[in-house]
Amino acid sequence: MIRVVLPPHLRTLARVDGEVELELKTPVSQRSVLDSLEAKYPMLRGTIRDHVTQLRRPMVRFFVCGEDLSHESPDAPLPDAIAKGTEPFLIIGAIAGG
């Protein structure tokens, strides 16, 4: 089981509270996590990555086990801790405010 933490605005859009849980086959990658997330919550398509290019939106970042993986290949395997669900896959919106 994969655990995904969405930013608050996308939780509202997807109508979920807390973490999202996904069932995925290994190896797990950013792309497979996001594909599964969007299949379960189609209203999130286009909000995290572009509909056409499938590239991460500029003001969205991905963190895993304390590491910023936003600029890693979307097909690189994610750590076992993500695949096993001991650590969540964090989707973060860039901080805005004063």
Add this chain to the structure above:
Amino acid sequence: MKGSPVNPDRIYASQTSAWFGQIIQRSDNAGKTWNTPGSSAEELKSPDGTPKGESNKFVYDTSPETGKPLTTHQWYDGTQHPWEFKRVWHLEPSLDDPDHIYAGVEDAALFESTDGGKSWYELAGLRGSDTGPKWQPGAGGMCLHTILLDPSNPKRISIAISAAGAFRTDDGGKTWKPINRGLHSQYIPDPTTEVGHCVHRMALHPSRPNTLFMQKHWDVMRTDDAGDSWKEVSGNLPTDFGFPIDVHAHEPETIYVVPIKSDSEHYPPSGRLRVYRSRTGGNEWQAPTKGLPQRNCYVNVLRDAMSVDSLEPCGVYFGTTGGQVYASADAGDNWKPIVRDLPAVLSVEVQTLP
């Protein structure tokens, strides 16, 4: 935001942010609840498979069959700049089908949905017209903000883009032509250019679809031949800069504007908020001010933030960047705030319920 003229329970709204992009919201119960079309729980259970989740997918049509090549347009500094979708500025439901709706977007293009906003396709003849490379963004971006549907001719649509001007199709969106003859913009190199005018808003009365009224960056204009020629009707307005313009529900020659001091000072002249009304289709204007602040008022009124109802007498409504919505139940004679502590008001729409 806008409701369907044939089903007041159906309302469409556009929300957007730099973080998560464009979102289209739809209500089927007059705003009690909202959903992103094509993504509801009911549709997730559909035996036809998972929904597409494409209500926010606005992709310029570059296909050889129906599309046009994605050209460049003019940037602020005169260089050419790639066409990039940014947001939906205006939603215009069709006059006869709640599932049929048009969307005006930035960078300027017109999109259409015939499935209640679940999926969108571009009417590419507009964006791909040969004047496209001359279009340029206004201060708010290169937005298509006005969509006027002709109730007597479903093939005719007039739109306006800042800063390109007004355009019209007479064949349901396949081909378009600029309709800017008579516009004069002294702040651009060629004041009478075919395209490049900063139109802020247009309005029509359904009984006279060939008469359009326009609030341009500066100048209030009218045409009586569906845009083939325009003439200025600013008359005695204290300033003819502004954003919204609207027409009385029952009097096709009664129109409303909110004069704003200038393009650099977006507030009413002398800090006095006044809605100017002309009962002669322009040129002669009066401003009944009862109920509107007449000192120290420094708000703006944005282009989508004025609307009229269809009651007798006609009700007029507008919202301000200071979060007030003012209403007049007597066609603009007397005003009162019906809400006054909102965030900046972007859109005011009115429904007259049975």
